[in-house]
Amino acid sequence: MSGHSENPETVDSKRRKLMVSAVVASLAGAGLNLVELAMAKTSSEATSKLVRWGLLIDTQKCGNGCDACVSACNTEHNLEDLGRPETDAQWIRKIDLVDEQTSHVDSLPMLCQHCENPPCVDVCPTGASFRRDDGIVLVDKHTCIGCRYCMIACPYKARSFVHESLTNQRSWSPRGKGVVESCTFCTHRVDVGRTPACVEACHVEGGGAMTFGDMMNPDSEISLSLKNEPSRQIREDLKLNTGVRYRNV
Amino acid sequence: MMFLTSVSSADWLDIPRGKGDTCIEPAEIMRKQHMQFLFHDRDLTMREGDRSIRHSLVDCVECHTQTSQQQEAIPINGSGQFCSVCHEAVSVKIDCFSCHAAVPDNLPGYSGSMSAILPGSVNAMMKKWAVIP
Numbered sequence: 487m488s489g490h491s492e493n494p495e496t497v498d499s500k501r502r503k504l505m506v507s508a509v510v511a512s513l514a515g516a517g518l519n520l521v522e523l524a525m526a527k528t529s530s531e532a533t534s535k536l537v538r539w540g541l542l543i544d545t546q547k548c549g550n551g552c553d554a555c556v557s558a559c560n561t562e563h564n565l566e567d568l569g570r571p572e573t574d575a576q577w578i579r580k581i582d583l584v585d586e587q588t589s590h591v592d593s594l595p596m597l598c599q600h601c602e603n604p605p606c607v608d609v610c611p612t613g614a615s616f617r618r619d620d621g622i623v624l625v626d627k628h629t630c631i632g633c634r635y636c637m638i639a640c641p642y643k644a645r646s647f648v649h650e651s652l653t654n655q656r657s658w659s660p661r662g663k664g665v666v667e668s669c670t671f672c673t674h675r676v677d678v679g680r681t682p683a684c685v686e687a688c689h690v691e692g693g694g695a696m697t698f699g700d701m702m703n704p705d706s707e708i709s710l711s712l713k714n715e716p717s718r719q720i721r722e723d724l725k726l727n728t729g730v731r732y733r734n735v
Numbered sequence: 736m737m738f739l740t741s742v743s744s745a746d747w748l749d750i751p752r753g754k755g756d757t758c759i760e761p762a763e764i765m766r767k768q769h770m771q772f773l774f775h776d777r778d779l780t781m782r783e784g785d786r787s788i789r790h791s792l793v794d795c796v797e798c799h800t801q802t803s804q805q806q807e808a809i810p811i812n813g814s815g816q817f818c819s820v821c822h823e824a825v826s827v828k829i830d831c832f833s834c835h836a837a838v839p840d841n842l843p844g845y846s847g848s849m850s851a852i853l854p855g856s857v858n859a860m861m862k863k864w865a866v867i868p
Binding site: 531532619626628651652654656657662674677 | 796
């Protein structure tokens with residue numbers, strides 16, 4: 487394993503650059519340019535490996551008592567409060583990170599981190615946990631058998647199991663008893679060129695702490711922010727290359 | 736299913752009509768193959784994100800849901816409703832609607848997942864992020 491001493495993220499970014507330059511070279515003759523390619527797809531196109539959706543959260547702008555993103559998610563997907571907090575589904579939640587030395591508290595939203603190397607996909611015995619080409623990690627609920635291995639594997643406690651029969655599901659967000667579910671990055675919105683409900687709410691009602699976009703497009707706001715300003719992955723020691731990044735943590 | 740396909744017509748069942756004149760496929764094909772259509776397009780949408788699919792359960796519900804006298808949508812799998820008439824006749828249980836919505840969406844400002852509810856200024860911001868081409 488001595489050949490793997492290099493940081494996987496570095497390897498990945500090198501590979502990405504290589505791929506990008508190869509694509510540019512191969513398409514230059516066809517009169518296309520990479521910016522067009524890296525744009526969001528139209529609703530009728532399949533997801534592309536040239537796109538990777540990401541979310542950057544600036545915890546300094548994320549208000550201590552604000553939970554606009556959480557309520558927006560609950561409304562969008564009708565995650566009803568059944569009065570049983572231990573088992574109620576939760577796709578995004580606010581957590582407080584406390585520095586034990588200084589007692590400094592960072593308040594931040596925690597959700598599926600849409601890892602490049604997702605442990606939930608590794609452990610899934612049926613192939614229900616999967617990663618789309620554009621980096622969004624999902625559960626195929628028709629294939630999920632409800633074993634909950636993925637919930638144990640996820641370092642972020644991002645997944646929920648539905649324990650009881652549900653009603654009033656949204657047409658764009660089928661949910662039911664006996665399967666695992668988690669944040670979908672609002673694929674039903676992203677696939678038609680919109681942003682996830684939490685991001686929208688954060689800008690309308692919250693502190694504007696969330697930036698959503700294509701991390702493979704060098705000109706997107708999220709790419710420029712990631713390039714120009716320091717950011718972190720939660721549990722970066724696990725080398726999962728998360729799609730959700732945090733600033734000022 | 737064997738029973739239905741062995742007779743030439745299902746017209747003896749009182750199936751509520753959908754909106755519009757015709758279904759997206761001929762009725763005799765739909766009767767036999769609706770699940771194959773749904774499975775195929777489901778995989779396309781979920782795995783590959785293709786949202787322009789022809790056979791969508793959401794569209795079935797949108798078109799075939801009846802409205803009560805109080806102008807409320809009746810769940811499509813309710814007794815005497817579009818799905819149930821045949822499925823009860825042939826004793827095939829439907830499992831779709833324990834997860835999928837059985838009535839069209841009725842959220843204020845929403846007419847479905849494709850509708851844009853963003854105020855103009857936010858739309859402009861979204862464009863800046865290069866999310867909208």
